[in-house]
Amino acid sequence: MTDRRRGRRGGPWARGSSAGDRRPPWWPEDEAWPPPERARRWRRFGCFFGLFFLAGVLGLLTIGLSVVGYLLAAPGPFGLVVRIAAVVVAVGLVIGVGRAARAIRGSSRVLDALVDQAARVETGDYSARVTIDRPAPRPVRDLARGFNTMAARLEAxxxxxxxxxxxxxxxxxxxxxxxxxxxxxxxxxxxxxxxxxxxxxxxxxxxxxxxxxxxxxxxxxxxGSLSLHREPTDLGVLVGDVATSFSAAVESAGVELASAVHDDVPLLDIDPIRIREVIANLVANALRHTPSGGLIEISARPIPGDGDGHPVAAVDLRVRDTGSGIDPELLPHVFERFARGARSNGSGLGLSIARGLIELHGGTITAAAPSAGGTEIAIRLPIGPEPRTSD
Structure with missing residues (x-):
C-alpha cells in the first residue's frame, strides 16, 4: 500500500501519511498514536461490515438473476418486450457504471491532490493549489475551489x-x-x-x-476591525472646521485655502471624526507640496440619483491643490502603504489611511494629476435611501 493511500484512509495524522507521522496536538504525549485498540476495533468492524455487505449483494444478485431468468423464458410478445427491456437496462447499467467509475477516479485524483496540497499549506507553503478535475462530482470540485480560495487568501x-x-x-x-x-x-x-x-x-x-x-x-x-460611529453629519460644517483648523498653517505658508460646499448636499450618515481625519490628511498633504502663493480648494457637490425616489445618489468631495503634483510612475500606487515621492517627507501612510476609511464608508477615492498641474483627490461617498444605523 502506498503512502498516498494510507494518507487518504487515515487523514493527515495517519501513520505514514504524506503530512507525516504525527499525532493530533491534543493527544497525550505518553500514549502511542494511533491507539492499538482503536485499530483492532476498526479492523473487526471492517471485516464484519465487508462480510455482511458481500452476503447482501450475493443474495440480491441471486434473486435478481432468478427473476430475470424467469421473465426471459416467457413466450410470445411479452417475452420479446422483456428481452428488449433487459438489453436496454443492461446498456444503461454499463453506461452508469462507466460514468460512476469515471467520477470516482476524478474524485480520487482531486482528493489525493487536496491531501498533498494541504500538507504543503501546513508547512507554510501557501502557493499550493489543487487542479480541479472535470469528471469529479460538483461537491468535490466546490471543495477544491474553496481550498484554492483559502490558500490564495493565506498567501496574500x-x-x-x-x-x-x-x-x-x-x-x-x-x-x-x-x-x-x-x-x-x-x-x-x-x-x-x-x-x-x-x-x-x-x-x-x-x-x-x-x-x-x-x-x-x-x-x-x-x-475590517475598525468600527465606525455613524451619525447624520453636515459636510459643510465639517469642511469649515477643517479649514479653520488649518488657517494658521496656510497663512504661515502663504497659501490660500478655499472651500465650496454646494447647498444641495444633504446630511450624510457617516463617522464625522473619521471623515474629518481624511479631509485633514488630504489638506496636510496638499499644504506640504504647495508653494507660497498657491491654492488649496475643498469642494463638495451632490451627484444626482436615478430619479426613482433617490434625488441624490452620492456626494462628490474633492481636494485640489496647485502644488508640485504626483510623479506619473507613483500615481497608480499612491494609495499603497509607504508610497511617497522623492520630494516627500511624510510617512507615506496618509493616503493609505484615507482609502481605508473611505472604503469602510462604502465609498471610493481616486487621485489624478490635472493637466494644469497640482493634484486632485476625488472622494465619492454614497447616500442610501434611508440613514444607516451606527456600527
Missing amino acids: DERLRRDLLADVTHELRTPLAVVQGSVEAILDGVHPADDVHLGAILEETRVLARLVDDLRTVAQSES
Whole structure:
C-alpha cells in the first residue's frame, strides 16, 4: 500500500501519511498514536461490515438473476418486450457504471491532490493549489475551489504581513537612530542636555508615536476591525472646521485655502471624526507640496440619483491643490502603504489611511494629476435611501 493511500484512509495524522507521522496536538504525549485498540476495533468492524455487505449483494444478485431468468423464458410478445427491456437496462447499467467509475477516479485524483496540497499549506507553503478535475462530482470540485480560495487568501495575507514588517522596520529605523544618536551624544558630553537637543529627541518620539498610530489605523481598516460611529453629519460644517483648523498653517505658508460646499448636499450618515481625519490628511498633504502663493480648494457637490425616489445618489468631495503634483510612475500606487515621492517627507501612510476609511464608508477615492498641474483627490461617498444605523 502506498503512502498516498494510507494518507487518504487515515487523514493527515495517519501513520505514514504524506503530512507525516504525527499525532493530533491534543493527544497525550505518553500514549502511542494511533491507539492499538482503536485499530483492532476498526479492523473487526471492517471485516464484519465487508462480510455482511458481500452476503447482501450475493443474495440480491441471486434473486435478481432468478427473476430475470424467469421473465426471459416467457413466450410470445411479452417475452420479446422483456428481452428488449433487459438489453436496454443492461446498456444503461454499463453506461452508469462507466460514468460512476469515471467520477470516482476524478474524485480520487482531486482528493489525493487536496491531501498533498494541504500538507504543503501546513508547512507554510501557501502557493499550493489543487487542479480541479472535470469528471469529479460538483461537491468535490466546490471543495477544491474553496481550498484554492483559502490558500490564495493565506498567501496574500502572508505577503501583506511580510511587506508590512519590512516597511515598519524601514520606517522605524530612522527616528530610532536619531534618538539613539542624540542620547549617546548627550551621555558622552558631545551635546549639552539643553532644550534644543532634548526638544529634537522629543520631536522624534512624536514622529514614532504618529507612525505607530497610523500603522494601527491602517491595519484596522484593512482587516475590517475598525468600527465606525455613524451619525447624520453636515459636510459643510465639517469642511469649515477643517479649514479653520488649518488657517494658521496656510497663512504661515502663504497659501490660500478655499472651500465650496454646494447647498444641495444633504446630511450624510457617516463617522464625522473619521471623515474629518481624511479631509485633514488630504489638506496636510496638499499644504506640504504647495508653494507660497498657491491654492488649496475643498469642494463638495451632490451627484444626482436615478430619479426613482433617490434625488441624490452620492456626494462628490474633492481636494485640489496647485502644488508640485504626483510623479506619473507613483500615481497608480499612491494609495499603497509607504508610497511617497522623492520630494516627500511624510510617512507615506496618509493616503493609505484615507482609502481605508473611505472604503469602510462604502465609498471610493481616486487621485489624478490635472493637466494644469497640482493634484486632485476625488472622494465619492454614497447616500442610501434611508440613514444607516451606527456600527
